[in-house]
Amino acid sequence: MNFTKATFSGVALASLMAGAGFAQTEIQWWHAMGGANGERVDKIAADFNASQSEYKVVPTYKGNYTETMTAAVAAFRAKEHPHLVQVFEVGTATMMAAKGAIYPVEKMMADAGESFDKSDYLPAVISYYQTPEGELLSMPFNSSTPVLWYNADALKAAGVEAPKTWDDVKAASQALVNNGMECGISFGWQSWVMVENFSAWHDLEMGTKENGFAGFDTEFTFNNEKVAARLDDIAAMSEGNLFKYGGRRGDSLPMFTNGECGMWMNSSAYYGSIKTQAGFEFGQTMLPLDTNVADAPQNSIIGGATLWALAGHEADEYKGLAQFMTYLSSPEVQAWWHQETGYVPITTAAYELSKEQGFYDANPGTDTAIQQLSLNTPTANSRGIRFGNFVQVRDVINEEMEALWAGDKTAQQALDAAADRGNDLLRKFERAAK
Amino acid sequence: MLKRVHFPSSVLPFLLVAPQIIVTVVFFLWPAAQAIYQSFLIEDAFGLSTEFVWFENFELLFADAHYLDSFWRTLFFSAAVALLSMSVALILAGFADRIVRGATAYRTLLIWPYAVAPVLAGALWVFMFNPTLGIFPYFLDMLGVDWNHYLNGSQAMALVIFAAAWKQIAYNFLFYLAAMQSIPLSLIEAAAIDGAGPVRRFKDFVFPLISPTTFFLLVINAVYAFFDTFGIIHAITQGGPANSTTILVYKVFNDGFVGLDLGGSAAQSVILMFLVIIMTVVQFRYVERKVEY
Numbered sequence: 001m002n003f004t005k006a007t008f009s010g011v012a013l014a015s016l017m018a019g020a021g022f023a024q025t026e027i028q029w030w031h032a033m034g035g036a037n038g039e040r041v042d043k044i045a046a047d048f049n050a051s052q053s054e055y056k057v058v059p060t061y062k063g064n065y066t067e068t069m070t071a072a073v074a075a076f077r078a079k080e081h082p083h084l085v086q087v088f089e090v091g092t093a094t095m096m097a098a099k100g101a102i103y104p105v106e107k108m109m110a111d112a113g114e115s116f117d118k119s120d121y122l123p124a125v126i127s128y129y130q131t132p133e134g135e136l137l138s139m140p141f142n143s144s145t146p147v148l149w150y151n152a153d154a155l156k157a158a159g160v161e162a163p164k165t166w167d168d169v170k171a172a173s174q175a176l177v178n179n180g181m182e183c184g185i186s187f188g189w190q191s192w193v194m195v196e197n198f199s200a201w202h203d204l205e206m207g208t209k210e211n212g213f214a215g216f217d218t219e220f221t222f223n224n225e226k227v228a229a230r231l232d233d234i235a236a237m238s239e240g241n242l243f244k245y246g247g248r249r250g251d252s253l254p255m256f257t258n259g260e261c262g263m264w265m266n267s268s269a270y271y272g273s274i275k276t277q278a279g280f281e282f283g284q285t286m287l288p289l290d291t292n293v294a295d296a297p298q299n300s301i302i303g304g305a306t307l308w309a310l311a312g313h314e315a316d317e318y319k320g321l322a323q324f325m326t327y328l329s330s331p332e333v334q335a336w337w338h339q340e341t342g343y344v345p346i347t348t349a350a351y352e353l354s355k356e357q358g359f360y361d362a363n364p365g366t367d368t369a370i371q372q373l374s375l376n377t378p379t380a381n382s383r384g385i386r387f388g389n390f391v392q393v394r395d396v397i398n399e400e401m402e403a404l405w406a407g408d409k410t411a412q413q414a415l416d417a418a419a420d421r422g423n424d425l426l427r428k429f430e431r432a433a434k
Numbered sequence: 435m436l437k438r439v440h441f442p443s444s445v446l447p448f449l450l451v452a453p454q455i456i457v458t459v460v461f462f463l464w465p466a467a468q469a470i471y472q473s474f475l476i477e478d479a480f481g482l483s484t485e486f487v488w489f490e491n492f493e494l495l496f497a498d499a500h501y502l503d504s505f506w507r508t509l510f511f512s513a514a515v516a517l518l519s520m521s522v523a524l525i526l527a528g529f530a531d532r533i534v535r536g537a538t539a540y541r542t543l544l545i546w547p548y549a550v551a552p553v554l555a556g557a558l559w560v561f562m563f564n565p566t567l568g569i570f571p572y573f574l575d576m577l578g579v580d581w582n583h584y585l586n587g588s589q590a591m592a593l594v595i596f597a598a599a600w601k602q603i604a605y606n607f608l609f610y611l612a613a614m615q616s617i618p619l620s621l622i623e624a625a626a627i628d629g630a631g632p633v634r635r636f637k638d639f640v641f642p643l644i645s646p647t648t649f650f651l652l653v654i655n656a657v658y659a660f661f662d663t664f665g666i667i668h669a670i671t672q673g674g675p676a677n678s679t680t681i682l683v684y685k686v687f688n689d690g691f692v693g694l695d696l697g698g699s700a701a702q703s704v705i706l707m708f709l710v711i712i713m714t715v716v717q718f719r720y721v722e723r724k725v726e727y
Contacts, residue, residue, distance in 0.1 A: 066691070066692050069694075070691050070692075070694070073479045073480055073694060076480050076481075077480065077481045094478075094479055094694060097478060098478060098479065098480040098482055099482070100480075100482050101480040101482060245582075245584065245585050246565075246566070246584060247584035248584075248672075248674065251584065254564075254566045254567055255566050258566060258567075260566065389693060389694075389695070391692055391693055391694075392688075392689070392692070392693040392695070395688070395692075398674065399674065399675070399676040399677050400676070402584075402585060402674065402675040402676040403676045405585055406585050406586065406587070406675070406676070408676075421500075425693075428476075428494075428695065428698075431476060431485075432476050432477060432478045432483070432485075432695075432697075433478050433483070
C-alpha cells in the first residue's frame with residue numbers, strides 16, 4: 001500500500017515538474033508495425049525520448065500499410081495529420097505527387113540544420129526514394145528484398161545443391177518431387193518477386209521513363225517476351241507439382257514450413273517466422289538467374305516502407321523530427337533493428353557494425369538480402385519502380401497471374417492484359433495528380 | 435359553421451422526433467450528399483488538386499468490363515446467398531416447429547451463428563478450408579476433389595456463398611420459426627384430420643401462410659448479401675482469385691480505401707445507393723401484391 005502510494009505521488013510530482021519546468025514538444029509518428037515489430041518501434045521511440053528532454057516522439061499503430069496510409073490521407077484532409085507516417089514502397093508515387101502534403105526529408109534535415117550525408121546510406125535502398133534529381137524524399141526504415149528460401153534437409157535428401165539458376169531450380173524441384181515431396185517450389189508476393197524483381201535482377205525495363213522515375217507519363221513494358229517466357233516455364237512446372245501456387249502475399253508460407261514445398265521465394269523479412277515455424281534446417285540464397293536473359297544478375301529491389309514527413313507543422317517540431325531521424329539512422333539503432341527483424345540495415349555503417357558484432361557468422365545467410373541489393377550499382381532498370389496507383393496495379397498483376405496459374409491464359413496474354421489494365425490506371429493517376 | 439379542433443402547438447413533438455431526424459441527417463443524408471458530390475470529382479488522394487468532371491467517373495465505370503462483370507457476379511452471389519440461407523432456414527424451422535422436447539436448446543443452438551461477427555465468420559471458414567492446413571480440403575482430397583480456392587475462382591465463390599449464407603441462416607430461422615408458431619393450430623389440426631401428411635400440410639398450409647415472412651426475408655437477405663457480406667469476403671478471399679469474388683461493395687472499398695481513387699469509388703457507391711432504392715421500391719410495389727396475407 002505504502003509502496004503504491006509513494007510511487008503514485010512520485011509520478012504525480014514528476015508530471016507536475018515536467019509541466020512546470022519545460023513543455024515537451026510532441027512529435028506524432030503513425031506506423032504500420034504490429035506485434036513484435038510494433039514493440040520494437042515503441043522501444044526506438046522510448047530510447048530516443050530518454051536520450052533528450054526537449055522532444056517526445058509518440059508512436060501510434062494505425063493498422064496495416066494500406067490502413068495507415070489511408071488514415072494519414074484522411075487526417076491530412078481534416079488537417080489533423082501526424083508529423084511522420086510510415087508508407088509502403090508502392091505508395092511512393094502517390095506520396096510524391098502530393099507536393100503540398102509532404103516535406104522532403106533531405107530538405108527538412110537541411111532546414112533544421114541537422115547534418116545529413118546521403119553517401120552513408122545503401123544506394124539500392126535510397127535510390128528507390130529519390131527524385132530524378134537525386135533529392136531524398138523519405139527516410140528508409142524497414143526494407144527487405146526477396147530471396148530464395150530452401151529446405152536444406154530436403155535438398156540434401158534429394159541430393160541437390162541450393163539452386164543458382166532457373167535451370168537449377170527446375171532440376172532441384174524435379175529431384176525433390178522424385179524424392180517424395182509434394183511440390184518443388186512456391187512463392188508469394190508474386191508481382192513483387194516474379195515481375196518487379198525478376199525485371200530488376202535481369203536489368204529489364206518494367207516501364208518507360210526509367211520505370212516511372214522520370215515522369216508520370218510512363219507506360220508498362222513488363223509484358224515483354226523474356227518475362228513471359230519465364231512465367232510460361234513456371235506455369236508448365238505446375239505439371240507434376242514442380243511448382244504450386246499458394247496464394248497472394250505470404251499465404252504460401254505454411255506450404256514451405258510444413259515441408260510440403262522444398263523451396264520458397266519471398267521476402268528476406270520472413271526470417272523470424274520461418275525460424276519459429278520450420279522444423280528443419282533451412283537456408284536462404286540469392287534469387288535464381290535466368291541464363292536465357294542475362295549472364296549475371298544486376299541487383300534486386302527493395303520492398304517495405306519509409307517514413308514520410310508531412311507538411312504543415314511548426315518549424316520547431318521539424319527540428320525535433322530531424323533529430324529523431326538522425327537517431328533512427330545511427331549505426332547502433334539500425335544494426336539492432338536489422339538483427340532483430342531481418343530487415344536490411346539502411347546504412348553502410350550499420351552493416352559494418354553487424355559484421356563486427358559477428359551476426360552473420362552466427363546466423364549464416366542473413367546477409368543474402370544486403371548482398372543482393374548491393375551486388376552492382378543500380379541502373380535505371382534496377383533502382384526501383386515508381387508508378388502511380390501501384391497498389392491497384394499490383395492487384396491487377398496478381399489477378400492476371402492467377403489466371404495464368406489456373407491455365408486460363410498464356411503468360412503473354414496475362415501480361416498483356418495486366419499491362420493494358422495497368423496503363424489505364426497510370427493514366428487515371430496522371431490525370432488526378434496534375 | 436365549420437368547427438376545427440385546435441390543439442395548442444407545442445415544441446414537444448418536434449423535440450421527440452429530433453434525435454431520429456438528427457441521426458438520419460448526420461449518418462445518412464449528409465454522407466450520401468457527400469458521396470454524390472465526390473462522385474463528380476477526379477481528385478488526388480490528398481485532395482490537393484480537384485477537377486469537377488460531371489458524369490465522367492460514371493462513364494468510365496460503365497466502359498469498364500470488370501465493373502460490369504462485378505455487377506453480374508453480385509447478382510449471382512446475392513441470389514445464391516438468399517436462396518441457400520432461406521431454404522436451409524425454412525427446413526430447419528419446419529423441423530424445429532415440430533419438436534416438443536428440448537426445443538429451447540435446439541433453437542438457441544441454431545441462433546448462435548448470428549452472434550458471430552462477419553470477419554470472425556470469415557476467419558472460421560478460412561481456417562476450415564485453407565488448402566494446406568484446413569480440415570475440409572483434407573476430406574475433399576479423399577473424395578478426389580482438389581480444393582484450392584486461392585486459385586480456383588468457382589471454389590472461392592462457393593466458399594464465400596457458404597460462409598455468407600451460414601451466417602444468415604440463424605436470422606432467417608428465427609423469423610420463420612416465429613411465423614410458423616403464429617399459425618393457428620386449429621388450421622393445421624383440421625388439415626391433419628382431413629388426412630394431410632406433414633409434407634402436404636407444409637406445402638399447402640404452412641408455406642403459403644408464412645409468405646409475408648418469406649417476402650420480408652427476401653428483402654432483408656438481398657440487402658444483406660449486397661452490403662453486409664463485405665467482412666466475410668475481406669477475410670476469406672479479398673475479392674480474389676482473379677476478381678472472381680469481387681462483388682460491388684467490395685470493389686467500392688478496394689478502389690476507395692486501397693486504391694485511393696475517391697471519385698471512382700464514390701460513383702460506385704452512388705450507383706449502389708440507387709440500386710437499393712430501386713430494389714426496395716420494386717419489391718414493395720410488385721412482389722408484395724402477389725403475397726397472400
